[in-house]
Amino acid sequence: MTGVLELQDLQITQGQTRVVALDLTIAPGEVLTIMGPSGSGKSTALAAIMGTLAPAFRTTGRVILAGRDITTLPPHLRRVGLLFQDDVLFPHLSVGANLAFALPPSVKGRIARRALVDAALDQADLSGFAARDPATLSGGQRARVALMRTLLAQPCALLLDEPFSRLDAGLRAQIRSFVLSRIRKEGLPAVLVTHDPEDAQAAGGRVVTPLGIPVKL
Amino acid sequence: MITGGPLRWAPRLTLALLVVPVAAGLLGTLIPAFSNDAKGFRALLDWPGLSPAVWLSLTTGVAATALSLAATLLLVASLWGTRVFALIQHLLAPLLSVPHAAAALGLAFLIAPSGWIARLLSPWATGWTQPPDLLILNDPYGVSLTLGLVTKEVPFLFLMTLAALPQADVARRINVAQSLGAGRIAAFVISVLPSLYSQLRLPVYAVLAYSMTAVEMAMILGPTRPATLSAQVVIWMADPMLTGRATAAAGAVLQLAVVIAALLAWVLAERIAALVLIRLAEGGLRAHALDAVARGLAVLTGTATAAALILGLAGLAVWSVAGLWQFPDALPASLSLKTWMRAAPDLASTGGLTLLIAAAATALSLALVLACLEAEHRYALSPQTGALWVLYLPLLVPQVAFLPGLQIAALRSGVEGHWLAVAAAHLVFVLPYVFLSLAPAWRAWDPRVSVAGLSLGATPARVFWRLRLPMLLRPVLTAAAVGLAVSVGQYLPTLLIGGGRVETLTTEAVALSSGGNRRLIGTYALLQMVLPALGFALALLVPAMLFRNRRGMAVSA
The missing domain is CATH 1.10.3720.10 (MetI-like)
Incomplete structure (x- = not known):
């Protein structure tokens, strides 16, 4: 299920300082890039969409996802997927169990769940990796598992929190194109936070600061 | 929300x-302490052992706390970052898990006139062929009680120190202070101790309150005539006559007051120590000569504390399987x-x-x-x-x-x-x-x-x-x-x-x-x-x- 992600006059203040001011609509398959120096409110904007903002922040405006107002929903009901700077794979679970964790409860039966996990591994060129310990995977493999895990949860939008910055240069372009092509294929509205202009260029969408000012690359 | x-x-x-x-x-x-015209208090005041019992509670408790704290800080100050320190960290959890009573009994088996130490030294060094008639255990000054408390409280304070150390930024502060010319101990005392101690404060208070009032350790290792105040309160409580219970309640209230007084005195001592510390820092404390001494002392106290516990427990184990074991044999003649x-x-x-x-x-x-x-x-x-x-x-x-x-x-x-x-x-x-x-x-x-x-x-x-x-x-x-x-x-x-x-x-x-x-x-x-x-x-x-x-x-x- 896809749809547009609307940030309707989303304003976040910390004390007297306004750190986020965004008023825009992100189409399915579009990647909006938020750029700015560290501490400028990039991650705050993501946390607001995710629903994990610390109580010290004051938020006004609304977040509408695929026609649902998710502004006050708890994070696990928002259907917003998230990719971190690190892969944040669960270290105590096998690769397969990491993926299965993300499957919605509506997918019933061990065989059906197993089949979806295997299909996801195939799409990431990781066939047969289900039983592996995530700690034994390479950086690129881990990044792909993390993306597939996020997609298996069937999100309606995707947030990317500098997901390529820890990867080395060669791997970076490869993973970036993998992630971006998946987003376009699934038709998900996405928000990318980065301070790398190359990321923004590859994303191909609008580029703004956390305060909504367009950035020229 | x-x-x-x-x-x-x-x-x-x-x-x-x-x-x-x-x-x-x-x-x-x-x-019950104040009911019936405070009869309990009158009985308590009539008890001839009262002032020595209170005094014992104070001296053993304060001495055990001060010694445990000093030993812990000495260990951390001179051994932090060394291999010995890592070894102590591994030994800590097992030592800490030894119940007070077992530790006290082990120590008693070790230092009693017929205990392992006397056996190992007899008869070649001491000439004893019979256990000597010495009041080592249950000595009237509470020395063995204090030692017993120290062997249990050092592991506890050490653990609390380990938990507090990451916030005290030890490595950098000691490096800076040492690069300014201070010796290792001086560097620790001036740059680490203040913030470390502020986190250790509650555990130290707990150690003080516990040491002053430990009952089972006092019953095993402590003096008997009179016992420490807390041990005596428990003796009164076991009294089948109801008068005993009122006296016990009064004794418990007095014990609480004594602990509060000791805690207040400790806080006062903290303040004075803080002032002294600032003086020492301003005076440019270097104290290089102290380092070697402190290191030796730290290794010695660490070993002694661990050895007292471990040997004591080994002694318990040997006794439990001993057949005939006559004085002064170091080991039993047979096992069973x-x-x-x-x-x-x-x-x-x-x-x-x-x-x-x-x-x-x-x-x-x-x-x-x-x-x-x-x-x-x-x-x-x-x-x-x-x-x-x-x-x-x-x-x-x-x-x-x-x-x-x-x-x-x-x-x-x-x-x-x-x-x-x-x-x-x-x-x-x-x-x-x-x-x-x-x-x-x-x-x-x-x-x-x-x-x-x-x-x-x-x-x-x-x-x-x-x-x-x-x-x-x-x-x-x-x-x-x-x-x-x-x-x-x-x-x-x-x-x-x-x-x-x-x-x-x-x-x-x-x-x-x-x-x-x-x-x-x-x-x-x-x-x-x-x-x-x-x-x-x-x-x-x-x-x-x-x-x-x-x-x-x-x-x-």
Whole structure:
């Protein structure tokens, strides 16, 4: 299920300082890039969409996802997927169990769940990796598992929190194109936070600061 | 904002479970002490042993606290960052899990006139062919009691110091101070100690309150005529005449007052020490000469403390399997399992009940602590300083001051003598240790794992059960082992709330200590020590087994 992600006059203040001011609509398959120096409110904007903002922040405006107002929903009901700077794979679970964790409860039966996990591994060129310990995977493999895990949860939008910055240069372009092509294929509205202009260029969408000012690359 | 379910109330419920028994118990002690025209106080004042008993409580308690703190700081200051320091860290948990009674009995077997030290030195060095008639144990000045307390409190303070060190930025501060010309000890005292001590303060107060009022250690190692005030209060409480109970209550109130006075004096000493420290810093303290001496002294005290515990426990083990063992033979002439065989039925039933009580108290404590920590996480509650004080309340208020009142409440409500009532009383002491043991690891967990789980659509409950709890299995089980060890070691709550009818390994070991059957004492004390050790072993083994194929779950050094 896809749809547009609307940030309707989303304003976040910390004390007297306004750190986020965004008023825009992100189409399915579009990647909006938020750029700015560290501490400028990039991650705050993501946390607001995710629903994990610390109580010290004051938020006004609304977040509408695929026609649902998710502004006050708890994070696990928002259907917003998230990719971190690190892969944040669960270290105590096998690769397969990491993926299965993300499957919605509506997918019933061990065989059906197993089949979806295997299909996801195939799409990431990781066939047969289900039983592996995530700690034994390479950086690129881990990044792909993390993306597939996020997609298996069937999100309606995707947030990317500098997901390529820890990867080395060669791997970076490869993973970036993998992630971006998946987003376009699934038709998900996405928000990318980065301070790398190359990321923004590859994303191909609008580029703004956390305060909504367009950035020229 | 999401409004919380019952979880939101967990912290308040937990704090109440600590405050209410202590407060009610204190009240229940105060009332009989002052009722009947304060007859209890008059009887107390008429007791000729009063001032020596109070004096003993003060001197042994303050001396044990000062020595334990000094030894701990000396160890940290001169050995931090060395290989010996790493070794001590590994030895710490097993040493800490030894119950006070077992440690005291082990020490008694070591230093008694007929103990191992005298045997090893006789007859070649001492000329003794009979145990000498010396009052080493139960000496009137409480020296052996103080030593016994120090062997138990150094591991505790050391552990608390380890927990506090990461916040004290030790490496950089010592480096800077040393590069400015200070010796190692001077660098530690001036640049690390102030912030380290501010975090050690509550544990030190707990050590002071405990050392002044320890009952089982005083009964095993302490002077007898008179005993320390707390030990005497327990003797009065066992008095079948009701007058004894009033005297006991009055004694408990006096003991509380003495502890409060000692704590106030300690705070005053802290202030003076702080002023002295500033003077020393301004005076450009270098003290290079001190370093070598301190290092030697640190190794010596560390070894002596560990050796006293380990050799004492080894002595208990040897006695439990000793056949004929005459003075001054260093080892028994023959070994036999006869004592174990004969005691087996009693040991099994007593050990079983000990474990049952410990398991109940620990399970409930763990559930409450997990609920508190999870509520703190989910509702972004920030723990207040006041909450920390409440956590320490059962450790700061002397047991002997509030347990008698609690016993009366237990008597009135008819729960006295039931093992569940004993487990509930243990909870008051187990819970703070479980919390202190688990909280740092729980709070240090990467919050992004939780966000990742939520973003995948998992409910907060699923994140807790499937992600956080398994990932933190090791610290959770370690906290449970700590709880088990604390419960197994409880003497006074078991004795009083159990009304003498709930017999655990600890109450039996202490009861046996006044008799002379060293072989039987050995079996009880050894088993008392083995139960917590098993708990710690499981806490290490279970996660290692479960996560043997998960490199990301390996212990990071």
